[in-house]
Amino acid sequence: MLTTQSIMIKDYPQNERPRERFIINGPQSLSNHELVAIILGTGTKEESVLQLANRLLAEFEGLRLLKDATLEELTKIKGIGQAKAIHLLAAVEIGRRLASHTHEDRYVIRSPEDGAKFLMNDLKYLSQEHFVCLYLNTKNQIIHRQTVFIGSLNASIVHPREVYKEAVRRSAASIICAHNHRATRS
Missing domain, CATH: 1.10.150.20 (5' to 3' exonuclease, C-terminal subdomain)
Incomplete structure (x- = not known):
């Protein structure tokens, strides 16, 4: 030595x-x-x-x-x-x-409406389909948000592996998956 x-x-x-x-x-x-x-x-x-x-x-x-x-x-x-x-x-x-850093300032999801409210403003005007996951701890606080896939104008294909990989990495207790429906005009 x-x-x-x-x-x-x-x-x-x-x-x-x-x-x-x-x-x-x-x-x-x-x-x-x-x-x-x-x-x-x-x-x-x-x-x-x-x-x-x-x-x-x-x-x-x-x-x-x-x-x-x-x-x-x-x-x-x-x-x-x-x-x-x-x-x-x-x-x-x-x-x-x-x-x-405290966990008290994290957004808590208590209902489907809470999840929609958290994501709605970011997703509603996007021109392509986005598949987004919210990863929650045991108190239903958001510990991470990730856009897992960005699709085409009207489709978003996601493999479960991509969703669960981040959940395991973050030690998430639960996952909320959401995507926007892109309105099309004729």
């Missing part, structure tokens, strides 16, 4: 590099400093990105204080310019938004 002392990322064996381990084993297999290193992207001439990430986390005593760091505080650290600081702050903000 190589140590991080003055070893650059390119000197690491391929299977020990953070990006490659992320691809093979997933993000949960990486330490905090390895995840921060991926966000930073590169180190400096004097130290690898892993060393820079370690130093950054040491400066802020881990992720807990890093989440409150300012652009100015980050750019004071040698090796962290404005671009790297912005990448870090953007990642922190995404995490903050995900953590504060």
Whole structure:
């Protein structure tokens, strides 16, 4: 096993590099400093990105204080310019938004009318047939909406595989399928 002392990322064996381990084993297999290193992207001439990430986390005593760091505080650290600081702050903000996201602001379907009301404005003026699925959680809240197929003027052919694939991917408890009937004029 190589140590991080003055070893650059390119000197690491391929299977020990953070990006490659992320691809093979997933993000949960990486330490905090390895995840921060991926966000930073590169180190400096004097130290690898892993060393820079370690130093950054040491400066802020881990992720807990890093989440409150300012652009100015980050750019004071040698090796962290404005671009790297912005990448870090953007990642922190995404995490903050995900953590504060509640399911209470999701639209709830209690009746067929609720489903129709949710979709009607988007579907009524389309020039082609659209097959749309709403994927719901156990509380009948919409967790995802997807146009599965766009057909011709008066037909929309959909394979069930396409409907269920997304349901499984989203761990949906139920599905509502809808399509618009395109009115034709003679």
